[in-house]
Amino acid sequence: MKTKRYAIVLDTHRCIDCKACTVACKVENNVPLGKENYRNWVGADPLRGSYPNLGESYTPSQCQHCSNPPCAHVCPTSATTVSPDGIVHVIDHKCIGCKYCMTACPYNARYYNEEIEAVDKCTFCTQRIQVGRIPACVETCPTKVRVFGDINDPNSEVSQLLAENPSRVLKEAQGTKPNLYYLI
Amino acid sequence: MSRLIDKKLSRRRFLGLSTCTLATAVVGSQVKVLRALASSGDITAPVAGDEKNIFTTCGMCVNKCGVIARVKNGVIEKLDPNPNFIKSRAMLCARGNAGIKVVYDPDRLKYPLIRTGARGEGKFRRASWTEALDLVAKNLNEIADKHTRAGVMFASTEGTYQDHFFNQLAECFGTPNTVRHPTLCLSSNIQGFSATFGTNPTPDVLNADYIIMSGANRSEALITPDSIDLLKGDGGRRKLIYLDPRFTKTAAKADKWFPIKPGTDMAFILAMIHVIVTEELYDHDYVKEQTVGFDKLISHIQQYTPEWAEGETDIHADAIRRVAREFAMAAPKSVYYHGRRSSFMSNDTQMRRAMAILNGIVGNWDTKGGMIPNSGIKLAKHDYIAPWYDDVPDRIDAGSVSFLSEKDGSWPVVQERVLAANPYPIKGMMVYKQNILASVPDRAKTLKMMEQMDFICTIDIAMSDTAWYSDVVLPEATYLERLDPIESLGGIVPVAVMRQPCIEAMFESKPNLWIMQELATRFGEEVAEQFNFTMEEYIQHQVKDNPAILAALQEKGVYFDRTEPVYGTTRGKKLKTVSGKIEIFSQRYADKGLDPIPVYTSPETIPAGKFRLLVGRHAIFTHGTTANNAYLHEIMPENTLWLNTKSAAGQGLTNGMLVKVKSPVGEETLRLEVTDKIRPDSVYMAHGFGVLSKGLSNIYGKGGCDAALIETRYCPISGNAALHETLVEVVPA
Ligand code: SF4
Ligand code: SF4
Numbered sequence: 016m017k018t019k020r021y022a023i024v025l026d027t028h029r030c031i032d033c034k035a036c037t038v039a040c041k042v043e044n045n046v047p048l049g050k051e052n053y054r055n056w057v058g059a060d061p062l063r064g065s066y067p068n069l070g071e072s073y074t075p076s077q078c079q080h081c082s083n084p085p086c087a088h089v090c091p092t093s094a095t096t097v098s099p100d101g102i103v104h105v106i107d108h109k110c111i112g113c114k115y116c117m118t119a120c121p122y123n124a125r126y127y128n129e130e131i132e133a134v135d136k137c138t139f140c141t142q143r144i145q146v147g148r149i150p151a152c153v154e155t156c157p158t159k160v161r162v163f164g165d166i167n168d169p170n171s172e173v174s175q176l177l178a179e180n181p182s183r184v185l186k187e188a189q190g191t192k193p194n195l196y197y198l199i
Numbered sequence: 200m201s202r203l204i205d206k207k208l209s210r211r212r213f214l215g216l217s218t219c220t221l222a223t224a225v226v227g228s229q230v231k232v233l234r235a236l237a238s239s240g241d242i243t244a245p246v247a248g249d250e251k252n253i254f255t256t257c258g259m260c261v262n263k264c265g266v267i268a269r270v271k272n273g274v275i276e277k278l279d280p281n282p283n284f285i286k287s288r289a290m291l292c293a294r295g296n297a298g299i300k301v302v303y304d305p306d307r308l309k310y311p312l313i314r315t316g317a318r319g320e321g322k323f324r325r326a327s328w329t330e331a332l333d334l335v336a337k338n339l340n341e342i343a344d345k346h347t348r349a350g351v352m353f354a355s356t357e358g359t360y361q362d363h364f365f366n367q368l369a370e371c372f373g374t375p376n377t378v379r380h381p382t383l384c385l386s387s388n389i390q391g392f393s394a395t396f397g398t399n400p401t402p403d404v405l406n407a408d409y410i411i412m413s414g415a416n417r418s419e420a421l422i423t424p425d426s427i428d429l430l431k432g433d434g435g436r437r438k439l440i441y442l443d444p445r446f447t448k449t450a451a452k453a454d455k456w457f458p459i460k461p462g463t464d465m466a467f468i469l470a471m472i473h474v475i476v477t478e479e480l481y482d483h484d485y486v487k488e489q490t491v492g493f494d495k496l497i498s499h500i501q502q503y504t505p506e507w508a509e510g511e512t513d514i515h516a517d518a519i520r521r522v523a524r525e526f527a528m529a530a531p532k533s534v535y536y537h538g539r540r541s542s543f544m545s546n547d548t549q550m551r552r553a554m555a556i557l558n559g560i561v562g563n564w565d566t567k568g569g570m571i572p573n574s575g576i577k578l579a580k581h582d583y584i585a586p587w588y589d590d591v592p593d594r595i596d597a598g599s600v601s602f603l604s605e606k607d608g609s610w611p612v613v614q615e616r617v618l619a620a621n622p623y624p625i626k627g628m629m630v631y632k633q634n635i636l637a638s639v640p641d642r643a644k645t646l647k648m649m650e651q652m653d654f655i656c657t658i659d660i661a662m663s664d665t666a667w668y669s670d671v672v673l674p675e676a677t678y679l680e681r682l683d684p685i686e687s688l689g690g691i692v693p694v695a696v697m698r699q700p701c702i703e704a705m706f707e708s709k710p711n712l713w714i715m716q717e718l719a720t721r722f723g724e725e726v727a728e729q730f731n732f733t734m735e736e737y738i739q740h741q742v743k744d745n746p747a748i749l750a751a752l753q754e755k756g757v758y759f760d761r762t763e764p765v766y767g768t769t770r771g772k773k774l775k776t777v778s779g780k781i782e783i784f785s786q787r788y789a790d791k792g793l794d795p796i797p798v799y800t801s802p803e804t805i806p807a808g809k810f811r812l813l814v815g816r817h818a819i820f821t822h823g824t825t826a827n828n829a830y831l832h833e834i835m836p837e838n839t840l841w842l843n844t845k846s847a848a849g850q851g852l853t854n855g856m857l858v859k860v861k862s863p864v865g866e867e868t869l870r871l872e873v874t875d876k877i878r879p880d881s882v883y884m885a886h887g888f889g890v891l892s893k894g895l896s897n898i899y900g901k902g903g904c905d906a907a908l909i910e911t912r913y914c915p916i917s918g919n920a921a922l923h924e925t926l927v928e929v930v931p932a
Contacts, residue, residue: 029430031418031448033818038296038830042277048829066843066875067458071451155280157290157421158430 492784662894
């Protein structure tokens, strides 16, 4: 069997900026409170037009689990590694807190977690995937903006979505090869 | 003196089940402990503990979504959505996810408190339950002796599932004065739609092709399943037209947003009716067979042309015509969605009537994609007998409005009448989780109303403003620590839910039923006997005719008897109106001297330098109860005053500055948010800030309180508060 390559496909047209994904993530992954620490976030894109002709869209984001991850390349202790299924991890006890990876990440996906004294970021909720569940942000979303799955499996929902719809990745020019796909 | 009428207590006993207990229903397969990463040696192996996944129901807002609580070693680790919970389409919103911080909140009320300082000073001492309950009973009895039992009022929230017991105690204590939330919320909707259809239906959002919303901000004021279904257009068929003075997140999702002038929605609707009637776009057969008063409507709406409405609403006549035609074309799969909170202006009931009539004439009643009467899950009722006191007068707000709800009352009227002791004094107040200082208009007046009370007891989980001003504060167990009765959530596809305790109640907190039972004992044998049951017995009794409900709740965390809507059960049948038909013309209204067909009146013109104050919900908080939650507070630490970019420039006000908002009844200081997302004649602030209680440590001192600014105005038909009638000035602080 082919190895897995986990990815998330997002239909941001459905996002209502309700922040359920953000809170679910913080609870699931014990992300510290009150320090502006986030593993995922939702941004309102700049307001289009002016009163009374307006438009606004919302973009949820998180670690892109790049296939060519600059964070891993700069880590002096190999604390940042990529697991066989494509999930970019920080092994906390190997992290020395130099924050090079935070600077290297074009998506601002990493934060320094003072409670565990290591850099932390989205892991696609590895602990849930291992027991056959989907990441907390994917599961809790009212409008099901995110779909999680294996893009190496051509029959997975993510593969089907990417086949049927045009999509884009963030900051493609950086060559990071992200695994979060935004439907256009 | 009160006299207990000698009444045989021939209570239909539902007991005799005293041995039954409900074992906590856990999710079938235990989630296994993660070892995969541990095996690589990269992370420490998680310690296996006692892990349980418990079905329960969210208690953070009115929707009551299905929850699976993951509990490990007696600690709730995470609340996940219950995938079987069809009503919420298997989701939990930000508040639902933040629920664990309701339990693990340092600000939680931990034990009974008795006030030692002046009211509002925040000085309390810890008391035992016995002392606190004795004090409550003593005070209430004394007030009852002096002022009859009507001298004590009971105010409660809804949705805790235990509010039934609180209201039962009110009734058994003998007061007619129970006040609940509807007149701060949706009572004019209930009234306007019921007057037309005999019931308040639910719009079939999932299957409608064309939806118009007036201010029902469904992408922020989350209502399940509507908020979710709204985005489920099949191949883009769905069209959403959204009217709101603010560009909300619903506006961002709409096909067309109209920044309507506040208080003029009825003009828009009447003009739509004008177009549909004059262009004969209505459902002729349906109107002929199933409605009364259409002939009168024809002449009535002649004056309400789209050109006239343009002057009222600021929406172009052509646009009104287009929307009206599209709406009629899409019918019967088109709905004018009425939403929940309908406390806009004092003409709100008539505005909702107009909406209902518009829905009625396009024939969308009880048909796919239209307006569907609600169904529910049948549960056996708990019977009790309330002692009767013949010296107790009618409700304090009796006769104040045309259609007053017997149990709910009208908050704005109660507030004014208690203050004036008109027609009699109310000197005692029992509050169950209702935060009246944050929710009833004119906080200063509510404070005065409280000041004149001889005694106030509040039951809550946190030190709300209302608790802060109380004499005795009793800590309730949170929704994740209680066994709650089964509740039917009505709708197009109804479900039944219940709450199971995920952990033992922390500190000295107790479920409401226990508190009510303790007080009942202190109110004498007759009252105590009405509370002589356990929660388990109560639940077993609820399902005595259909045990499958409890079985499903234990197996799946939710009960439903169908997953698809059933349409047309009332179509062509006699409706619950006087005529049995859809009442375009209401004889009942005519008999009460009310307009039998809605007549439009313009809102007050806003003088230069003033703005209309708008309030509204959003997806992060529920009313005045969740802003202090650590997870939610982090997302929204304070509220701001929205002011239109041009208006701000005109007043020399800049983004981020502190401003004073002044109304005829109050003054609040908060930060200004200069934005294009609001009409130039209006300002908006979110609810839940500017608190008085220092017991809400995250938000004390942050933002401003809308209730402190809003004047007491209400709809004379339903008694619903009119929250958008207040004009304010904005000046630098
Ligand atoms: S939960 Fe879904 S809808 Fe809400 S903000 Fe996150 S992605 Fe958007
Ligand atoms: S909508 Fe959110 S707060 Fe309300 S019941 Fe559902 S999860 Fe809880």
